[in-house]
Amino acid sequence: MAEKGDSSATGEETSSMAAERKSSAVGEETDLEKVVERVVTTIPEDDATYKIDIMNESRRLLSLLKEMKLNQTVGLGRGDGDRAFLDEQLVILGSGQNWLNDGNLKCAMVDRVLVELLLEKLSSSLPDQNEAAKDLQLLTKAKPSCREAFSKLNGAISRLLSPLSLTKVESNPELQEDLITTVLNILTDDRNKHLVGEHPRAIPLLTESMKYGTEETRRNAIAALVSVSALDLNKFIIGSSGALAPLLEVICVGHPLAIKEAASAIRSLCKVYENQDKFTKLGAVKIMLQKIKEGILVDELLGVLAVLSTHNDAVEELGDPDTFQYLIDIKRNTASEIARKKCIEILFNVSTLEKPSFGDEKKKSRRLF
Numbered sequence: 075m076a077e078k079g080d081s082s083a084t085g086e087e088t089s090s091m092a093a094e095r096k097s098s099a100v101g102e103e104t105d106l107e108k109v110v111e112r113v114v115t116t117i118p119e120d121d122a123t124y125k126i127d128i129m130n131e132s133r134r135l136l137s138l139l140k141e142m143k144l145n146q147t148v149g150l151g152r153g154d155g156d157r158a159f160l161d162e163q164l165v166i167l168g169s170g171q172n173w174l175n176d177g178n179l180k181c182a183m184v185d186r187v188l189v190e191l192l193l194e195k196l197s198s199s200l201p202d203q204n205e206a207a208k209d210l211q212l213l214t215k216a217k218p219s220c221r222e223a224f225s226k227l228n229g230a231i232s233r234l235l236s237p238l239s240l241t242k243v244e245s246n247p248e249l250q251e252d253l254i255t256t257v258l259n260i261l262t263d264d265r266n267k268h269l270v271g272e273h274p275r276a277i278p279l280l281t282e283s284m285k286y287g288t289e290e291t292r293r294n295a296i297a298a299l300v301s302v303s304a305l306d307l308n309k310f311i312i313g314s315s316g317a318l319a320p321l322l323e324v325i326c327v328g329h330p331l332a333i334k335e336a337a338s339a340i341r342s343l344c345k346v347y348e349n350q351d352k353f354t355k356l357g358a359v360k361i362m363l364q365k366i367k368e369g370i371l372v373d374e375l376l377g378v379l380a381v382l383s384t385h386n387d388a389v390e391e392l393g394d395p396d397t398f399q400y401l402i403d404i405k406r407n408t409a410s411e412i413a414r415k416k417c418i419e420i421l422f423n424v425s426t427l428e429k430p431s432f433g434d435e436k437k438k439s440r441r442l443f
Contacts, residue, residue, distance in 0.1 A: 188213070189223040193233040200246070203237050207252035210234070214259035225265035231273045238279050244286035251291040254283050258294045261301035270298075271308035281317040289329055296324065296335035303342040313349040318356060325361055330371060337374040341381050350385040358382060359391040363400075372408075376416035383423035393424045 192213075195206035213220040224230040234253060243250055257280070260266045270276045280302075283295035299317060302308045312318075321343075324336040340358070343349040359382060362375045382388040391397065398421070405417035 185219040186223040207249050210256045211252040214256050221260045221263050224260045231269050243282045247288050250287050254291050255294050258298040267305050271302050271311050277315040284320045293332050300339045309343050309346040318352050337378050340378050344381040354385050354387045359388050373412040380416045380419045383420045389424050389427045
């Protein structure tokens with residue numbers, strides 16, 4: 075019994091020590107964040123030489139902070155001596171500068187500086203590029219302020235994409251995946267949707283990454299196009315960029331998850347009549363029907379046909395007697411409410427188009443609403 079009591083006491087002591095170490099680590103991390111905030115407030119706007127020194131110190135401190143947060147390490151390695159050293163460096167860096175701000179800076183500023191430093195690192199050696207791309211991917215996934223930073227920093231999109239612009243996009247699959255995923259992450263901010271859509275290399279690089287890269291890269295590239303296309307102007311840009319045929323190629327031979335993303339992209343893009351016209355001319359109706367007959371993502375692909383069924387040329391294909399009967403059969407037999415509703419929508423659109431009269435060589439049709 076005594077041994078059991080001693081064991082229990084030892085366990086309680088161990089738990090207490092672990093809690094103290096955790097508390098100490100949290101305190102040290104908080105202290106370091108305050109140090110970082112003090113460093114970034116010393117970055118001047120008009121002193122280029124001094125700014126380099128401050129940026130280098132920021133890079134070192136932010137790297138240390140990132141290591142602590144990502145790896146959840148206990149302590150700073152040098153303990154209190156390290157924090158004293160950091161404080162000493164701040165005094166040295168700030169000596170004689172009347173713009174030194176002793177107040178706390180908001181976390182968003184720290185994140186903005188961190189993104190700036192990582193973007194700089196993307197123009198460095200290949201190992202540095204790989205590390206920076208991975209960090210950007212993780213940070214933009216976790217922190218809205220890091221995503222927002224891309225709309226604030228000059229040339230951020232160009233710098234993010236620069237490693238993919240210099241060689242074939244798939245030459246470094248891991249780097250490509252991290253950078254394309256970062257693009258997808260930052261598109262939750264509407265300002266970045268504008269920047270990516272208007273950037274001359276962004277849509278072409280996303281299109282290339284749909285065709286070449288890991289499965290994750292391809293899916294994320296398509297998902298990025300879906301997000302970018304949420305803005306009407308970007309629908310026209312994407313439609314004129316050469317991205318439509320590769321999207322249909324994904325429908326033909328892609329992984330089911332990629333097909334699902336591609337279907338979403340096509341539905342979004344087809345809200346613009348010009349893109350409906352282009353997809354129809356590229357054979358979209360035939361491709362969708364073939365995959366539906368194979369039983370692949372029937373709900374999603376019927377959704378694409380429902381959008382296309384407002385286009386006259388698509389209606390001619392969907393109005394083929396065999397196709398029309400096939401859609402009726404789906405409506406009657408499917409257990410999916412989504413599929414049933416989409417079939418009804420398609421059949422309605424086809425039926426309400428006026429058929430060309432006999433002998434009408436122009437074969438014009440018009441909508442009746």
